[in-house]
Amino acid sequence: MKFDKKFIEKLKHELQKPLPGEEAQYRMAPSYRPRLTKEEILANHPRLSGVMLLLFGKNNELHIAFTQRKKYEGVHSGQMSFPGGKKDLTDVDLRETALRETFEEIGIERNKIDVIGSLSELYIPPSNFLVYPSVSFASGFKEFIPQQNEVEKVVEIPVSFFLDNKNVNLRTEIKLFDGSVVKVPAYIFNEHIIWGATAIMLSEFIFIAERITAS
Secondary structure (H helix, E strand, O other): OEOOHHHHHHHHHHOOOOOOOHHHHHHHOOOOOOOOOHHHHHHOOOEEEEEEEEEEEEOOEEEEEEEEEOOOOOOOOOOEEOOEEEOOOOOOOHHHHHHHHHHHHHOOOHHHEEEEEEOOOEEEOOOOEEEEEEEEEEOOOOOOOOOOOOEEEEEEEEHHHHOOHHHEEEEEEEEOOOOOEEEEEEEEEOOEEEOHHHHHHHHHHHHHHHHHHHO
């Protein structure tokens, strides 16, 4: 997709409308993912997290910034994700969490980021996080600066890649933290596999982008 500021304006407008939610999210949800009510989720006393779907222009194309996590002893080791993390007591809200974590993880200052809206919240059962995704557009920065202790690298992927259905593999084999192997929907970009919570949140964004490009 060619970089077009009109798309950003249309996206900002669309994000003010009622969101598609599970209709769009579950296009990329594993078959084993439970469908829980808000009451059932809150009964688990989930930790709160804010993440950032960060758009930026490069080579006249609109891109999304992803982080590849470092490998560690945890359920999300080595996975592709959006910049973000758990809410600190000092964060005013979860949008502030996403902005703070984006700066800490990939070095983009908040004055370079225009937050244009939010996607639907998402509960992640394995880690008991309730995640609130913000959507933003960044400009005027020179480069990403990965946080060395947490981020293996920043992966830049054009939005057009996700708008092409042939880049979706609905039966990708993934080895889970407990050693079991499951088949899940995933976006596969070179050697990078985007699945799970990140793919589910991304699916809602792509659903909205498809609606804009079709209009």
